[in-house]
Amino acid sequence: MYEKIIDKIRLNFLSIKNSEKKKYIYMNNAFLSHKPNNVIKSQINYYINKIFYIKKNSFINKFGFNINKNIEDVRKKISILINSNIEEIIFTSNTTNSINIISNIIKKNLKKDDNIIISISNHNSNILPWIKLSKKKKIKIKFIKIDKNGNLTINEIINNIDKKTKFISINHISNVLGIINPIENIIKLSKLKNKNLLFMVDGTQFIMHNKLNVKKMECDFYVFSSSKMFGPEGVGILYINKNININIKKIIPWEFEKGTLNYSGIIGLGESINFINKIGIKLINKILLYNTKYFLNLIKENINNSIIYYSSNNSRIGIIPFNIKKINSYDIGKILEYKNIFIRFDSQCSLYLMKFLNIKSLCRISISIYNNKKEMNNFIDIMNKIIHILKK
Known part of the structure; x- marks a missing residue:
């Protein structure tokens, strides 16, 4: 149905052309995505033209001014992409860094015996900072389980909220399960129960293929990273609602953006947003839903x-x-790797979810808009050969 469109999309990636020559199949996009040619070109242009060091907000020459203008242009692109105000967008180094910043923001408002609610399906980086904070501030952590279909139980979330609940942090899409959580509804019902709590959403796996509207969502924090949305590594995005109900200074980006930013990475992120906009987020979503169902x-x-x-x-x-019954996920992953098919095969940085599922690890396929049916069919053929070998 979408094969001709996917073929055209693939032409935008020099790395895919290189993979085809080597007969590589990349299916670990929840970790890192391929970078389109316009993103790579932006990085080359940046380093060719960057002839000496210029600090941000230093207007000593024309080049320094252009860097600042480029950074603010990207900030505007992000605000349009997620429907926020420009000044609500803060550049960080990655999603983990953004979450740690949030932890430092909210800790001042936490008192002994307050509580925080998080999901067992959260990435480790969205669990460990809260555990560390709970020990330091002597607060309670409430873990929300998933139901028999892999969904967060909204009633369980609401039932766990009380007057001492100060913060909730949940992923928009699980990095392990790929299941979309009904975040808007969860936030609305949570704040009806306790209007003073703060809500953070980890959108790392959501941002690259779904339309986002943070104003409509009414979250207090939203975090994601460039590397999952066809952009360079080393750039995180932290959205902080300017109307946040917490005792902090006015939200000003440069209050958080200390030192030298990853200028080249941010410029590359701007180009990745151009790439997303050129295809259209609705089409990206349709292609990925179709491919997921097919695979x-x-x-x-x-x-x-x-x-x-x-x-x-x-x-x-x-x-x-x-997983495959009676076969270790590591064995499957390593043989697939030997056969030039790249997936992820470990605990997926989600130890609490692994414990809940009563497993130590699993195999995770994560596809993108450039993965085609040929690759999926090849995967099936090679997997069956691997199973045949390992079952002997």
């Missing part, structure tokens, strides 16, 4: 003894977590 059914129908976690959930996009 999921392909695995169900053609790989015996596969365990696809929460396979019946229709709110999944881009990510397929699986």
Whole structure:
């Protein structure tokens, strides 16, 4: 259905052309995405033209001014992408860095016996800072489980909220399960129960293929990173609602952006947003939903003894977590790697979820808009050969 469009999209990636020559198949996009040619070109142009060091906000020459203008242009692009005000966008080094900044912001408002609510499906970087904070401030952590379909139980969230609940942090899409959480509804109901709590959303796996409206969502914090949305590594984005209900200074980006920023990375992020806008977020979403459904059914129908976690959930996009009965996920992943197919095969930086699922690790396929049916079919053929070998 979308194969001709996908073929055209693939032409925008020199790395994919190189992969085709080497017969590589990359299916670990929840970790890092390929970078389109316009992003790579922006990095080359930056370093060719950067002839000496210029600090941000230093207007000593024309080049210094252009850098600042470029950075602010990207800030504006992000604000348009997520429907925020420009001054609510802060550049960090990655999502983990953004979460740690938030931890430092909210800790001043926490008192002994207050509580924080987080999901067991959160990435480790969205769990460990809160555990550390709980020990330091002597507050309680409440973990929200997922139901038999892999969904967060909204009633459980609401029932755990009380007058001492100060903060909730949940992922928009699980980096392991690929299931989209109904964040808008969760935030609305949570704040009806306790209007003073603060809500953070980890949008790292959501931002590259779904339309986002933080004003409509009414979250207090939203975090994501460039590297998952076709942009360079080393750039994180932190949104802070200017109307946040907390005792801090007025939200001003440069109050948080200390030292030298990753100028080249931010400029590259601006180009990745141009790439996303050129294709259109709606089309990106349709392609990925179609590919996810196709690949999921392909695995169900053609790989015996596969365990696809929460396979019946229709709110999944881009990510397929699986194991094969009686075969170690590490063995599968390493042989796939040897066969030039790259997925992720470990605890997925989600130890609490692994414990909940009663497993130590799993295999995770994560596809993007440039993965085609040929790659998916090749995956199935090689997987069956691997299973045949390992079952002996």
